[in-house]
């Protein structure tokens with residue numbers, strides 16, 4: 001195949017993809033894709049953080065590996081931040097689109113009759129998660145970036161665990177974190193199955209999707225609550 005033909009196919013694919021993303025289904029598909037990506041991140045984030053409860057050395061080792069690996073730092077981390085921003089912006093777009101659609105009688109939202117509380121309040125649970133993320137970034141991410149890339153402080157592979165424990169000494173913060181995790185759970189209870197539906201999963205898997213969705217959406221936020229409360233009282 002000639003080089004020009006490959007370039008032409010590539011350009012055509014980009015145009016088709018761009019057009020697809022402007023359709024209603026395209027936007028929902030992109031939203032679902034970003035949600036699945038963030039749920040995979042959340043699972044690995046939880047698995048790393050739960051080690052802090054039973055093994056200080058394993059948590060330090062994992063945090064040091066993630067914090068110094070160039071692939072994680074310069075490729076995965078920027079992709080993750082872009083994914084978070086994309087998910088929130090697209091969420092607002094879809095919310096506005098849904099509100100416009102409900103102006104027409106045939107789409108009228110009849111409250112609990114045709115939707116769940118979680119699905120009608122995704123924007124509110126999303127906003128609480130967004131404000132949690134702002135505090136969480138101020139707590140962990142910004143000091144970490146400052147340590148490594150602004151002040152170039154000495155690299156101590158054993159600092160991560162006691163830094164984490166220190167952050168959970170303020171009881172108000174633990175309460176705010178746990179309230180946010182409850183809303184995260186409600187957000188996931190609708191978002192998990194909804195994103196898989198938008199990706200076109202087979203209907204025959206519906207009951208397995210529901211079970212996994214419940215286990216993930218309740219288990220992960222509950223686990224995060226446990227981590228915060230554990231470190232608050234274990235100090």
Ligand code: HEM
Pocket residue numbers: 042045049067077080084129136140141144164184224225227228
């Ligand atoms: C008790 C619960 C949690 C703990 C102890 C925790 C801990 C941490 C730590 C230590 C970092 C800094 C990582 C680094 O850059 O070295 C971090 C970053 C981050 N956390 Fe959390 N986290 C918790 C819950 C959450 C939740 C529920 C979310 C999402 C809703 C979240 C999203 C993020 C994001 C997006 C980053 C920045 C990306 C990264 O550097 O990995 N975290 N967290």
